[in-house]
Amino acid sequence: MLYYLLCFSRRGLADRLSREKPIILRPASHFAAGRRDASAPEFARRRRVDRGDLHPATPASAAPAASPRFARWRDMQMQFVTCHQAMEDNNDEIFDGQNEAVQSQVSLPQDIQRIIIGFLPGRTVLKFCSVCKFWRDCIVEPAFVDHHLNCALRFRQAIACFTSVDNGLIQMYMFDPITVNFKRTEPVFSSRFHMSQPCNGMVCAYDLKGAAEVLNPTTRKHLTLPASESVYQAQYSEYFLGYVHSTKEYKVVALRHWIKHLTFEVCTIGTLSWRTVRGSEEEELLKTTKPVVVNDEMHWLLLDDESSYFTRKILSFNLTDEKFSYLDVPDSVRDRDLELVEGEGKLHLWSMPCKGAAYTESEIWLADSTRQFWVHLHNIAHPSVLGTKPFFMYKSKLFLGSQKRFIYIDILDGTVCYVDIPSGENIISSGMHRLGELNDIINRFSLCWVIIKRLWTIFSCCWIFLNKNSTFTRCHQVVLSSCAILQAGEENNKLSVEDVYRRHKQDSAGAMK
Amino acid sequence: MATGSGAAAAAADAEEKESGSRMITLTSNEGKAFVVTEASARQSATIRSMVDDGGCVDKGFPLPNVDSKTLARVIQYCDEHGNKEAHTVDERAALAKFDKDFIAELDADKAFLYDVTMAANYLHIQGLFALTTQCIADTIKGKTPEEIRTAFGIEYDLTAQDEEEIKEEDTHA
Numbered sequence: 282m283l284y285y286l287l288c289f290s291r292r293g294l295a296d297r298l299s300r301e302k303p304i305i306l307r308p309a310s311h312f313a314a315g316r317r318d319a320s321a322p323e324f325a326r327r328r329r330v331d332r333g334d335l336h337p338a339t340p341a342s343a344a345p346a347a348s349p350r351f352a353r354w355r356d357m358q359m360q361f362v363t364c365h366q367a368m369e370d371n372n373d374e375i376f377d378g379q380n381e382a383v384q385s386q387v388s389l390p391q392d393i394q395r396i397i398i399g400f401l402p403g404r405t406v407l408k409f410c411s412v413c414k415f416w417r418d419c420i421v422e423p424a425f426v427d428h429h430l431n432c433a434l435r436f437r438q439a440i441a442c443f444t445s446v447d448n449g450l451i452q453m454y455m456f457d458p459i460t461v462n463f464k465r466t467e468p469v470f471s472s473r474f475h476m477s478q479p480c481n482g483m484v485c486a487y488d489l490k491g492a493a494e495v496l497n498p499t500t501r502k503h504l505t506l507p508a509s510e511s512v513y514q515a516q517y518s519e520y521f522l523g524y525v526h527s528t529k530e531y532k533v534v535a536l537r538h539w540i541k542h543l544t545f546e547v548c549t550i551g552t553l554s555w556r557t558v559r560g561s562e563e564e565e566l567l568k569t570t571k572p573v574v575v576n577d578e579m580h581w582l583l584l585d586d587e588s589s590y591f592t593r594k595i596l597s598f599n600l601t602d603e604k605f606s607y608l609d610v611p612d613s614v615r616d617r618d619l620e621l622v623e624g625e626g627k628l629h630l631w632s633m634p635c636k637g638a639a640y641t642e643s644e645i646w647l648a649d650s651t652r653q654f655w656v657h658l659h660n661i662a663h664p665s666v667l668g669t670k671p672f673f674m675y676k677s678k679l680f681l682g683s684q685k686r687f688i689y690i691d692i693l694d695g696t697v698c699y700v701d702i703p704s705g706e707n708i709i710s711s712g713m714h715r716l717g718e719l720n721d722i723i724n725r726f727s728l729c730w731v732i733i734k735r736l737w738t739i740f741s742c743c744w745i746f747l748n749k750n751s752t753f754t755r756c757h758q759v760v761l762s763s764c765a766i767l768q769a770g771e772e773n774n775k776l777s778v779e780d781v782y783r784r785h786k787q788d789s790a791g792a793m794k
Numbered sequence: 795m796a797t798g799s800g801a802a803a804a805a806a807d808a809e810e811k812e813s814g815s816r817m818i819t820l821t822s823n824e825g826k827a828f829v830v831t832e833a834s835a836r837q838s839a840t841i842r843s844m845v846d847d848g849g850c851v852d853k854g855f856p857l858p859n860v861d862s863k864t865l866a867r868v869i870q871y872c873d874e875h876g877n878k879e880a881h882t883v884d885e886r887a888a889l890a891k892f893d894k895d896f897i898a899e900l901d902a903d904k905a906f907l908y909d910v911t912m913a914a915n916y917l918h919i920q921g922l923f924a925l926t927t928q929c930i931a932d933t934i935k936g937k938t939p940e941e942i943r944t945a946f947g948i949e950y951d952l953t954a955q956d957e958e959e960i961k962e963e964d965t966h967a
Contacts, residue, residue, distance in 0.1 A: 388908075388946060388947040388948075389908050389911065389912065389930075389946060390912065390915075393911060393912065393915055393927065394946065396927050397927050397930050397931050397934070398931075400927060400928055400931035400932075401931050401934070401935060402935070405935055408939070409939060410960050411939045411952065411957065411960050412939045412942050412948060413943065413948045413949065413950060413951050413952065414951045414952055414956070415948075416948075417952070417956070417960070
């Protein structure tokens, strides 16, 4: 099995290497022309010297000596026209022949093709893997994924709203962020019941008492997170996904609920362990357990004491250095009902009138980037929308909702709009989603994960066997049999989505009976 | 051609101190000279860095990779974006409308659109490049891989094994 794995990865590497070769592309008409022209100065100069003619014949021939920058520029032109061409010699005749043969066809240089692919939505890009080798290599390259992410950030933001249907399947609804018009819906292949807010196009799906997984609804790839010892001891756990910009790592924060307190654990995606970052000694009351994730930080509102709804402090967790800190809320809103909201990479505070208060206006405050002070942004006189929680802000809209409702308020004019959610579905998560994000973090780690897991299983099998029999001779048999077990396990892993769905349905039908 | 560059040099000499109203000559691969304002030429990062460097402004820029028809169209874009202000909402709307018409016109002739894209890439005109690539991306969005191969003149070079892998990835994902 291991041998197979090694062979497989080596084959992959060999494939990759062989693909590195420049692919010969038909030069478009002006490539050839450009090349001839770019080399013209050399000839022209030589001819000029021969004839003793010192006057520049063309601007092109006059320029080269002018500045070193020009020489560089000319080199760049040369590079541009010669890239993708395997031809080494300057033989113009061969060049012309090749040029004529392909003049009927139009083609774009590969680097431009690559940029164009970056503009396409994720599902389409995946479909285009089968266009040609170059496109396929492009699409799986990490640098392309970054390029695609940047494009998505600029052009393809969407609002994603995840709802769970009664039988446990999750649907993703997408809306245009400006008009809030419905765009499309996609099934999310996960059988978990809870979900974190989307982060760079990925979400963390989990069960309160079970394992968690990170999944990408676009590529439909899953990565199961390692099990922590405290999962089974704690009453239940919640998981939140965040991204560290400086190291490009994704981290999952787990909030474990014990009878009297909470603990925080962190797992960096790609590692196999959970680290406890906050133990049981601090006894603070979180207003809501769902944090507001702003860039590299997670924020929770802290309650003053058990009997009140008032908050004076915000608990912040920095994902980069994994340290907690506190932040004060503005003095003037301490006696109000507060909520934190994320809006375009900034932390906002939404203060609402408490029950029975004389005033009816809500306020929006913005935390400055240093988290030193708050700036008052808006007053909204909105009709109260009971039982809702704010999801996020985008431009001048504040999105909020409950399990059954999805609402947005225009901050500037105070209008309230309702977005229809099909009956029988509950909203489990919502946020800004980079549409078609091809985040490959899951691919990158799942293979090495499998290898480590397998090595560990084989090792532990050997260990048990040696402890029992104290003989080394039959050890290889154990290795072989454990390989067989693993192989069977792998067959299980290969279950298609339909199989999982069918199995899930059977299970739930059984549970109903 | 030589006279074209001479005229431009004279013009540049006359107005040397006033940047923005200086004229710059661009020469296509067919040798045709185009005289544009500096503000317009500055839309191209390639030319901008050359101008800032102080070299060969008066001698003009030969562009051996761009033909006259393409260059004329590129200059049309640069003139619109370089010479007009985009501070107020109305001005910005006017520019957006220009972009829309510009791209709609280009979209009709795919080969020419590709030429303009390549010229924009070569001259590093960010706005124009984003405009044309986005347009091409929009047109290929709904196509099948076969249609894309024909549109871009790409040869099918995937082996049976590659195909198998792609298929497998797709079903298990």
